[in-house]
Amino acid sequence: NAGVTQTPKFRVLKTGQSMTLLCAQDMNHEYMYWYRQDPGMGLRLIHYSVGEGTTAKGEVPDGYNVSRLKKQNFLLGLESAAPSQTSVYFCASSTERILSPQHFGDGTRLSIL
Amino acid sequence: SQQGEEDPQALSIQEGENATMNCSYKTSINNLQWYRQNSGRGLVHLILIRSNEREKHSGRLRVTLDTSKKSSSLLITASRAADTASYFCATDGGATNKLIFGTGTLLAVQP
Numbered sequence: 432n433a434g435v436t437q438t439p440k441f442r443v444l445k446t447g448q449s450m451t452l453l454c455a456q457d458m459n460h461e462y463m464y465w466y467r468q469d470p471g472m473g474l475r476l477i478h479y480s481v482g483e484g485t486t487a488k489g490e491v492p493d494g495y496n497v498s499r500l501k502k503q504n505f506l507l508g509l510e511s512a513a514p515s516q517t518s519v520y521f522c523a524s525s526t527e528r529i530l531s532p533q534h535f536g537d538g539t540r541l542s543i544l
Numbered sequence: 545s546q547q548g549e550e551d552p553q554a555l556s557i558q559e560g561e562n563a564t565m566n567c568s569y570k571t572s573i574n575n576l577q578w579y580r581q582n583s584g585r586g587l588v589h590l591i592l593i594r595s596n597e598r599e600k601h602s603g604r605l606r607v608t609l610d611t612s613k614k615s616s617s618l619l620i621t622a623s624r625a626a627d628t629a630s631y632f633c634a635t636d637g638g639a640t641n642k643l644i645f646g647t648g649t650l651l652a653v654q655p
Binding site: 523530536537538 | 642
C-alpha cells in the first residue's frame with residue numbers, strides 16, 4: 432500500500448533551471464495539495480486541486496505551476512528556479528470530504544544554487 | 545500568515561512522562577487536526593477534533609479543544625522514545641478545502 436509517492440526525493444538545481452516534481456497517490460483521493468516546508472515557517476500551501484483537471488492557488492503560488500491531468504497524479508513545476516525556492520516540498524491528498532485528514536508523501540528536498 | 549501557533553516550540557522529557565503541547569489559533573474553525581512528523585519524513589495524521597467536540601482520545605493521545613479561547617492541547621501519556629518528533633496543529637480557519645499549519649512543537653523523549 433504505497434499511499435502518496437513523491438519523485439524525486441532529492442534534487443540540486445542551478446538558478447534558472449526548470450524541473451517538475453511528481454506526486455502520485457493510489458487511494459483514489461479527489462483532493463491533492465503541494466506544500467513547502469521551511470525552518471520556522473511550518474507548512475505553506477503552494478497550490479491545490481479539488482479534482483482531476485482542476486487547480487487553485489494556495490498561500491505562496493508565485494514561481495510555481497501545477498497540473499492535474501490524471502486523478503492520481505499532481506505535478507509541481509518550477510519554470511525558472513530561484514535560491515528562494517530551496518525548500519522541502521510535500522505532496523498530500525485527501526478524500527472528497529472537506530477538510531478530511533491529509534495523507535502526506537515523504538517529501539522532495541530541493542536545493543537551488 | 546500562520547493560523548495555528550504551537551507552544552512550546554521545543555520540549556524535552558524523560559520516557560514515561562507525559563507531554564503536553566498547546567495550539568492557539570486566530571479565527572473560527574470547523575475542525576482542528578494534529579499531525580506528527582518524524583525527522584526526514586512526511587506528516588502523519590494523528591487526530592481530528594470538530595468544533596462541536598471538547599475532547600477526543602486515541603490510544604495514548606488526548607486532544608482538547610476550547611473554541612472560546614481558540615486553543616487546543618495535545619497530551620501524550622506515558623511517552624516513549626519513538627514519540628520523538630515534531631507535532632503540528634492545523635486548522636481550516638473557517639475556509640473550505642485548505643488547512644493552515646502551525647510552526648510545530650519539537651518533542652524529544654529521552655530514554
